Amino acid sequence: RTAALSGDGRSLMSKAWVSPKRLREFGMLGMNCRNVDFINRYNERKLFPLVDNKLKTKLLAQEYDVPTPGLKFVVREQHEISHIERELAGLDSFALKPAKGSGGKGILVVTGRQGEQFVRSSGALMSIPDIRRHMSNILAGLYSLGGSSDVAIIEDLIAFDDCFAGYSHEGVPDIRIIVFRGYPVMAMLRLATHASDGKANLHQGAVGVGLALDTGRCLKAAQFGRPIKLHPDTGRALSDIQISGWRDILLLAAQCYDMTGLGYIGTDIVLDKFVGPQLLELNARPGLAIQITNGRGLLPRLRHIEGMTRNRRFRTEQRVDYVMRQFAEPDPALQ
Numbered sequence: 244r245t246a247a248l249s250g251d252g253r254s255l256m257s258k259a260w261v262s263p264k265r266l267r268e269f270g271m272l273g274m275n276c277r278n279v280d281f282i283n284r285y286n287e288r289k290l291f292p293l294v295d296n297k298l299k300t301k302l303l304a305q306e307y308d309v310p311t312p313g314l315k316f317v318v319r320e321q322h323e324i325s326h327i328e329r330e331l332a333g334l335d336s337f338a339l340k341p342a343k344g345s346g347g348k349g350i351l352v353v354t355g356r357q358g359e360q361f362v363r364s365s366g367a368l369m370s371i372p373d374i375r376r377h378m379s380n381i382l383a384g385l386y387s388l389g390g391s392s393d394v395a396i397i398e399d400l401i402a403f404d405d406c407f408a409g410y411s412h413e414g415v416p417d418i419r420i421i422v423f424r425g426y427p428v429m430a431m432l433r434l435a436t437h438a439s440d441g442k443a444n445l446h447q448g449a450v451g452v453g454l455a456l457d458t459g460r461c462l463k464a465a466q467f468g469r470p471i472k473l474h475p476d477t478g479r480a481l482s483d484i485q486i487s488g489w490r491d492i493l494l495l496a497a498q499c500y501d502m503t504g505l506g507y508i509g510t511d512i513v514l515d516k517f518v519g520p521q522l523l524e525l526n527a528r529p530g531l532a533i534q535i536t537n538g539r540g541l542l543p544r545l546r547h548i549e550g551m552t553r554n555r556r557f558r559t560e561q562r563v564d565y566v567m568r569q570f571a572e573p574d575p576a577l578q
Contacts, residue, residue: 249427250522270540272531277507281545284525285424285506294525295388298396304522307502309495311522312338312513313399321382324375331361331374333353336400338379341386341393347444347473349386352379352400352414364441365415389578401521406487406513410434412476414441418454418492418512419533421541425500426562427493428544429473430454431536432484436466445532450474452481453537457571460491463538492520493563499525544570 272281293299304311315337316330331337341352351374352364360368369377378395381388386432387393403415410416414435421429431451435441438448445451448472453462461484464471473480486492496510499522513521534540547569557565 255566261402264302270543271534272541272545274531281423281507282528286508287504290503290505291527294505294508294527296342297340297344297524298394300522300525301396301398303502307498309498309502309522310518310520312401313516315370315397315399315576317397318378318382318395321379324378324382327375328371330397332373334397338380338398338400339374339382340396340398341394343384343387343391344381345386345388346446347442349377349381350442352441355399361438366413401513401523404516405552406514409477409479410474410481410484411443412436412441412474414439417443418486418514419529420493420496420510421529421533422496422500422508422510422511423545423548424506425497425557425559426548426566427456427496428548428566429533429537429541430456430493431533432461432486436472436474438466445530449531450481451536452484453459453533454484454486457573459486459492459539460484460572462572463536465532465536468532469537477570486514488519490515490563491566493567494559495520495522497559497563514519525555 266330293303298317301311301314315334318324318327318436334452335356336354339353341349344350353361353369354364355362355370360370361374363369381393381395384390384392401415403411407416411434416432419431419433420427431453433443434450435443436448436450436454443449448467450466451463452464454460455462461482464481466475472482492512492514495512499508499510500506503525505525505527507527509526511526513523513524515521531541
């Protein structure tokens with residue numbers, strides 16, 4: 244694998260390419276190391292269903308008082324779909340998801356109604372038969388991991404925070420935070436684009452913005468693995484981004500370790516303008532692109548936390564305050 248370096252030789256984003264040996268020197272976490280040293284070692288296999296199934300994650304979050312978008316109803320059987328218009332009668336906006344989906348596949352976001360039609364986040368219209376067909380595909384396992392039968396979740400639609408106005412196109416942005424043994428170690432903001440069809444999925448074309456772990460400000464940004472400075476659809480300068488209430492967001496992410504018992508997880512958090520940070524979903528096998536958006540490797544931070552003793556005894560607040568100090572970024576005004 245290769246990654247790009249900037250002209251000063253310290254960042255991992257640019258036009259020059261480096262060898263695997265250089266990547267190791269920069270502390271880049273590779274897939275094999277991630278799988279063997281962290282996922283296999285710190286994530287018990289029996290706990291995977293807690294995060295691979297969004298419904299189980301949501302119910303567990305409710306049990307631990309971790310805020311998450313409200314659950315409207317669940318469709319489990321094909322016969323329930325025939326009269327689904329009754330369940331949808333009072334809903335003007337909602338998110339429809341497969342419980343076992345991955346990579347944003349199968350998620351349908353409805354933002355309003357136009358007569359008998361439902362309006363998607365892209366502006367496209369859908370009819371009740373369209374929604375029935377989509378639900379039927381979800382239950383048949385079209386979007387699930389391994390193609391297994393699934394259930395459809397209908398939940399509250401996030402009203403994304405005004406601080407993201409002009410930074411996300413046709414979709415709700417989310418914040419991915421990698422948490423290791425209860426310590427947040429790296430974060431990025433994922434912004435929807437026209438290319439990503441309104442989904443905050445980097446592989447589909449969303450913009451990834453690396454976030455300073457101490458302040459929540461923008462470090463670097465990338466789309467399709469290449470550095471960018473402006474949002475491709477809105478033209479807003481990505482360097483202006485700084486997430487307010489950052490410590491509370493890190494606290495929510497760190498709680499997910501206590502909630503699941505999984506030692507290495509990706510937490511996806513959204514900011515609702517009315518209720519604040521909400522846990523969207525968890526991932527026991529988080530991807531590695533977060534390193535590109537941050538311009539640095541994960542491995543040194545993971546090894547640092549791994550080398551600490553008795554870290555399981557620290558409270559959530561202590562763990563968050565520790566990483567905010569330990570992994571603080573230099574003040575750009577002083578550089």
